[in-house]
Amino acid sequence: MSKKKSKNKKANRKKPQPIAEPVVQSSQAYRKDVLLSQCMIVKDEEKNIEKALAWAKDIAFEQIVVDTGSTDRTVELAKKMGATVFHFDWINDFGAAKNFAMDKAKGNWIAILDADEYMPAEDALETMNILENIQSDPTTLKQYDGIRNSWVQLDDFDNITTIKTVIRIFRNSPELRYKGKIHETVLIQNSKIYEAANLRIMHTGYAPSATKETGKRERNINMLRNELKHDPDNPNIMIYLADSIKGDGALESRIEAENLYLKALSGKRKADTPVKQLAYDFLIPRFSGDIRYKNGEPDTDLALKFCNEAIAELPGHIDYNYYRAIINNKIGNFKEAQDDLQVCEKAFLSETSLPNTRLLYPSPMPLYFQHKIAAKGLGDEEGFKRSSTILNSMLVESKNDSGIIGSFMKSLLVYGMPEEEALAELSEVYDLSDPKELLFIARAAKDTGAIEFARVIMSTAQELMSGR
Numbered sequence: 001m002s003k004k005k006s007k008n009k010k011a012n013r014k015k016p017q018p019i020a021e022p023v024v025q026s027s028q029a030y031r032k033d034v035l036l037s038q039c040m041i042v043k044d045e046e047k048n049i050e051k052a053l054a055w056a057k058d059i060a061f062e063q064i065v066v067d068t069g070s071t072d073r074t075v076e077l078a079k080k081m082g083a084t085v086f087h088f089d090w091i092n093d094f095g096a097a098k099n100f101a102m103d104k105a106k107g108n109w110i111a112i113l114d115a116d117e118y119m120p121a122e123d124a125l126e127t128m129n130i131l132e133n134i135q136s137d138p139t140t141l142k143q144y145d146g147i148r149n150s151w152v153q154l155d156d157f158d159n160i161t162t163i164k165t166v167i168r169i170f171r172n173s174p175e176l177r178y179k180g181k182i183h184e185t186v187l188i189q190n191s192k193i194y195e196a197a198n199l200r201i202m203h204t205g206y207a208p209s210a211t212k213e214t215g216k217r218e219r220n221i222n223m224l225r226n227e228l229k230h231d232p233d234n235p236n237i238m239i240y241l242a243d244s245i246k247g248d249g250a251l252e253s254r255i256e257a258e259n260l261y262l263k264a265l266s267g268k269r270k271a272d273t274p275v276k277q278l279a280y281d282f283l284i285p286r287f288s289g290d291i292r293y294k295n296g297e298p299d300t301d302l303a304l305k306f307c308n309e310a311i312a313e314l315p316g317h318i319d320y321n322y323y324r325a326i327i328n329n330k331i332g333n334f335k336e337a338q339d340d341l342q343v344c345e346k347a348f349l350s351e352t353s354l355p356n357t358r359l360l361y362p363s364p365m366p367l368y369f370q371h372k373i374a375a376k377g378l379g380d381e382e383g384f385k386r387s388s389t390i391l392n393s394m395l396v397e398s399k400n401d402s403g404i405i406g407s408f409m410k411s412l413l414v415y416g417m418p419e420e421e422a423l424a425e426l427s428e429v430y431d432l433s434d435p436k437e438l439l440f441i442a443r444a445a446k447d448t449g450a451i452e453f454a455r456v457i458m459s460t461a462q463e464l465m466s467g468r
Helices: 003-013 049-054 074-080 094-103 121-136 138-143 208-214 216-230 235-248 251-266 273-288 300-313 319-331 334-349 365-378 381-397 402-414 419-426 435-447 451-466
Strands: 036-042 062-067 084-087 109-112 146-154 160-171 193-203
Touching: 036 049, 036 094, 036 121, 049 062, 049 074, 062 074, 062 094, 074 084, 094 109, 121 138, 121 146, 121 193, 160 193, 216 235, 235 251, 235 273, 251 273, 273 300, 273 319, 300 319, 319 334, 319 365, 334 365, 365 381, 365 402, 402 419, 402 435, 419 451, 435 451
Parallel strands: 036 062, 036 109, 062 084, 146 193
Antiparallel strands: 109 160, 146 160
16 A cells, blocks of 8 residues: 555544444443542433433442422433432522532542533443543552543534533542533643543534523523623633624624624633633634634734634644644745644544544545645645545545535635635536536535535536436
């Protein structure tokens, strides 16, 4: 096998696999030192509670459910699953409710997931392996207080939309308790966190159907506005509020969110780094000229400034190298773009860990498209051929995967590529004179949100069919 093909195989090797329903396997029999208490707070979660408890039923020492006022069958189902249920009078304070649940825990480790979250079976068992290794070594026993793992957002069809990191598993210690009434966090020193990006917590609560059904966004906005009245200079609250209000799609909401993000980053008080990431994820594409943000003119200098800050504060998060490469390709700094793209590629080719990215899932195809741009700008013929070969191979391999092809198309269009150029890229593997292939492209584009592009393709397909 040639070196190019070998690298291409590696780059594709780590695409996320479909998420299966968790099938719990018993492991408690050989866990001598680990007593894991699963804790959660709930309200009206009868649709989720059984799945939320099932993944940990055989590995947890105990399962504690704190109900904050359910009017459906949540409590009944939790008890039926074997959980111990407590009641907590709701006081508009998520941190206080979670701390109440943790105070009831008797295990030496706590896993506190929400009712719309679960771990796949293999990740649950690997969690126990990690905890057992920590407990069995006197050095690590003193060293680690928590585990940081991946937090995977799923849509209504169980497709991965975003991957971030969270700390939801930590030592049961009175000093480790939640701070904050909303978007609450447990503060643990970085040196005491065990990094386990391979472990996944799957989250369905941000899927469109779940958000619409629960009204979480409106509830959160009201709570955050009230918090900001009492603490008007708090940058974390500003960012969380901005993140909540931007989602309704209205121009005035996006403008308010933008102003809140900018104010939070420029104030004297510093936001927590994980919280600042929310601001960077909005402001960088906004000022880089992303066509999704039409509430103002691009400012590439400001976008690059935020990229530089994010790369310095969030090392290993290759999305910011990728953003910076896109911007530099746009303004003709092709060497700088190429350097960042090589950082991203190296992360995908790593043998030891998955890359920390949400922009380049479910496939790194857009990365190699940007490689083509940089190589062409530098007059690097070999680099251009290499990136073209890898990209075309990926397109062929994923030709029938609408999720990957749709995401690739959307990534091209979002960063300003004309529709005819996007089609030219796809013409390498699709027959654009075949209505069936055009309809597949249109469906893939529509499913990933490239609605206008899908309409254009659909119209072309209909014209071809009517002419037959």
